[in-house]
Amino acid sequence: MEIAIVKYNAGNVASVMYALDRIGMPYTWTDDEAILRQADKVIFPGVGEASTAMAHLKEKGLDLLIPQLKQPVLATCIGMQLLCKHSEENDTTCMGVFDVEVKRFQSNELKIPHVGWNSIQANQDNPLMEGLKKEEFVYFVHSFYVPVNPLTTAVCEYVQPFSAMLHQDNFYAAQFHAEISGMAGQRIIENFLAL
Template identity: 55%
Template sequence: MKTVIIKYNAGNIQSVLFALERIGAQAVVTDDKESILSADKIIFPGVGEASTAMGYLKERNLDQVIQSATQPLLGICLGMQLLCNHSEENDTPCLGLFDVEVKKFTSDTLKIPQIGWNNIHVKDNPLFKGVADNSYCYFVHSYYAELSNSSIATSNYEIDFSCALARDNFYGVQFHPEKSAETGEQILKNFLAL
C-alpha cells in the first residue's frame, strides 16, 4: 500500500511521518501530481495560515490534484479547514470539498488559540472504529469548522464545532492525531485501513 503526504509550505509533516512509523506504516512526502494520484491513501496535513497555504497549492495545481482525488484523503488541522468552502482567516476561498464555513473563535473568557487536550464526541464512522466517545485529542487552532451534515465528530470550546468531517472519500480532523497518543494512533490506523 502506498501512502503519500502532500508536501506544501504548511507543515507538521515530520510529526505525521513519525506517527505513521510508530504504527508500522511508511509514507512518501511529495508534491508530484502523479505520485499523489496513484497513491492508495493521501494525507493532507497543515499548520499555518489559510491564504498562504491556498496560494501555494494553486501555484502548483495541487488544489486540482486534491479535488480530483478518488482514494481516501485525510486533512489534518489546517488541511481539514482547507477542504471546506471558505475560511474567515484572511477571507480565503478554500477547496470546497466540504460544504462548511471555517470561522474564527471569539471569546472574552477562553484563550485563543485553543491549545491542548479536549474531548471529542464521535459518530459511528469507520474513522473512529475502536475509539471511545469522549476520548481526548490534542488541538492547536484559532479557527473552527461549523457543525454540518458532514460532521462525524464534535468538540466544544465555548461553542460546539466540527472536529472531524467526512464526505465520500474525503475525511478531515481538526485535532492532531499524530500528537493524540493512542487515540490518534487508532484513528491513523483506521484511516489506513479504509
C-alpha cells in the first residue's frame, strides 16, 4: 500500500510520520501531483494558521489538487478546517470539500483554545471508530471549530457540541490529533489505512 502525506510548509507532519513508523507503515512525504494522485491513501495533516496554510497550498497548486483526489483522504486538525468552505481565522477561503463554515470558539467562561483530552461520541457506522468504544478520549488543540452538521460523524463538546469528525465521499477528517491520541488515535489511523 502506498501512503502519501501532503507536504506543505505549515503542517507539523513529523508527528504523523512517527505515528506511521510506530505502526510499521511506510509512507512518502510529497507535494508531487502524480504521487499524490496515485497513492492508495493520502493523509493531510496540519498544525497552523489557516491563511498561512492556504497560501502555502496555493503556491504549489495543492489547493486545486486535494479536492480532486479520489482515494481515501484523512485530514486532521487544520487539515480538516482547510477542507471546509471558509474559516473565520483571518477570513480565509478554504478548499470547500465540506460545505461548512469554520468558526471561532466564543466563551466568557471556558478557555480558548480548547486544549487537551476530551471525549468524543462517534456515530455507530463511523468506520474509523471500528473496535473502539462509542466514547473515547482524544487530544485536541484548536481555537476554531466546525459546527455539528449533516457530515458530522463524531461529536465533541466544548462551549457547545462541535464536529470531532467529518466524512463525505472519500474524505475523512478529524479535528483532533489522532497521531498523538495514544492507543485510541493509533487505532483510528489503522482503521483509515484499512479502508
